Amino acid sequence: MTLLSVNLNKIAVLRNSRGGDEPSLARAAHTCIEAGCGGITVHPRPDQRHIRPDDVRVLAQLLRGRVEYNLEGNPFAPPRGDYPGLLALAQEVRPTQITLVPDGDGQLTSDHGFDLVRDAERLAPLVAAFRELGCRVSLFVDAGTVQFEPAVRIGAQRIEIYTGPYAHAFASGHVDSELARCVETARRAQQAGLAVNAGHDLSQANLGTFKAAIPGLAEVSIGHALIGEALYDGLATTVRRYRQILD
Template sequence: MTLLSININKIALLRNSRGRNYPDVDAFAARFLDLGAAGITLHPRQDQRHARYSDVESLGALCQQRGAELNVEGYPSREFIDVVKRNRPAQCTLVPDAPDQLTSDHGWDFKKDGAMLRSVIDEFKALNIRTSLFVDFDNTDIPLAKELGADRVELYTEPYAEFIGTPVGDEILKGFADAAALAQSAGLGVNAGHDLNLTNLGQFLTIPGILEVSIGHAVIVESLEMGMDTVVKQYLEIIRQSHLAHKPV
């Protein structure tokens, strides 16, 4: 079954805006886990404008206590690599973010960045840290991620979210399905994330074999409207229904 990982960055952004530990990132992460999320995602950017490297340690301890997975996302600067190695999260998702980038908006070029990625993956593999690489759905080089040593890829889903419901929406969804199949045929696990929400997740999960979805911005906005309990329950029901749809009759 697809696992739901809640990206906690927007809670950290609110905390940082007031200069003290309110809202408490760890407390909100614990509540999401209590509501049924399988894991927590954290994306500390190089300027640490929301999630901080110190959050990796505290959330790692929380997830370990709860038997949940921590997924740490980010650009593999030396500082980021050292933080990940020191805290050993269940998964690290490498993302090609520039230091001043507002949000993630593209995947890796495996041919251009392959040597660097291989070196980082080797460091993580030595510590049994599962590694995922952020990738565009139309990247025909997806199988190269396996050759670089990655365990998974994370499909960057903003193009799906942008075009679903438009005349080209079905074509875009097929492109994502083809990308997932290409990755799976190469022996890679497939995660997905970016701009997934309660409205579009169900259709995306018609794609078989999605192991994890990482959702943050939408969860926080939807929780402001409907409450955390209601929102997480709805996500889990969407995932449950997709799992039933894929089960053999």
């Protein structure tokens, strides 16, 4: 069974655009849980463009004992202002999963994964530190990645396939090549003993095809499309529709 983790970043973007506390991240998380999601994802950034450190803490209290908590972020980004760094946040809230992503302030959104051969040694002490906290560690990778021995060697337990190019190819009607790259990456990761997550630009339109192509898909993290669709159909209804696709 593939777990649906709902990314709440866009709820925070809307709240921050006006100031104050509405729309409420806590209420959105509660609605998603009641509708059947298995996890909540947030991606705190040093520039605090959406999720803030206090959001991470509030959600940790709300989710504990109910669903998985997936904290995304760049482990190399240093503390800045109220942002204490990803490891420090994890030490406070002990999320179920840490998804390490090589993003920076200049990126509008995460748009590439780690080069595991090049980056493994830098990641190794951080992976060990997160695992010491009891967090499952997932590494964000590009479709087409096939060398996973470095990830296994440093103690990663999962990878998350960056599915942006797949989604764009699906929308253009020429999906076969990009889907094949995702399938091969998933197959090679599973052969190495890693579980496979996926995320970025997945939607109700393209999720079913992706899920059917990758047996054993452990988790999908979906935010932008899901929140956009919820504007028309409601958050609970939209989450239930995603669960139906995955089931």
